[in-house]
Amino acid sequence: MVSTETVLYVYLLSLVPSFEGRYALLTGVVLGLTPSEALIVASIGVLTLSLVLPQVLYLIDNLVRRWDNREGFLGFINRFYHRYVERTRIRASKYMDRYGFLGLIIFVAIPLPGTGVWTGSLVSFLFGLDKRKTVLALVLGGLLSNAITYTIAFLLS
Numbered sequence: 388m389v390s391t392e393t394v395l396y397v398y399l400l401s402l403v404p405s406f407e408g409r410y411a412l413l414t415g416v417v418l419g420l421t422p423s424e425a426l427i428v429a430s431i432g433v434l435t436l437s438l439v440l441p442q443v444l445y446l447i448d449n450l451v452r453r454w455d456n457r458e459g460f461l462g463f464i465n466r467f468y469h470r471y472v473e474r475t476r477i478r479a480s481k482y483m484d485r486y487g488f489l490g491l492i493i494f495v496a497i498p499l500p501g502t503g504v505w506t507g508s509l510v511s512f513l514f515g516l517d518k519r520k521t522v523l524a525l526v527l528g529g530l531l532s533n534a535i536t537y538t539i540a541f542l543l544s
Contacts, residue, residue: 400431495528
């Protein structure tokens with residue numbers, strides 16, 4: 388029997404930037420969930436992020452941009468954020484310029500650090516995609532990323 392704490396831990400891991408569902412899925416199995424249970428919990432995390440992030444990312448962006456010209460920790464966060472945004476814009480532009488909506492799905496689906504729902508949400512924000520299309524692309528890409536990880540880790544091993 389799997390503990391509620393394990394399920395909650397895997398779910399919370401699936402919400403962490405760059406970790407997200409694909410790595411929470413693997414962690415869940417290590418912690419005692421079956422691959423199918425871990426896939427379900429990680430996928431619920433993807434759905435949560437996909438619904439919430441497009442709605443609040445502009446708030447996060449506005450907050451961090453208020454810290455322009457600040458010193459100390461807030462200045463560090465601001466500089467880190469601006470570098471991350473610029474790197475993300477450059478990395479994602481090849482997908483977005485060429486494929487648009489489908490490019491966002493592909494970008495989110497790639498199971499590597501620096502891609503995923505968090506970064507895909509930022510890409511959508513930067514390229515001005517409609518929030519409904521964004522949610523759909525994030526859900527499809529995030530679930531596809533989980534499916535790729537699941538397939539590689541459990542069906543091909």
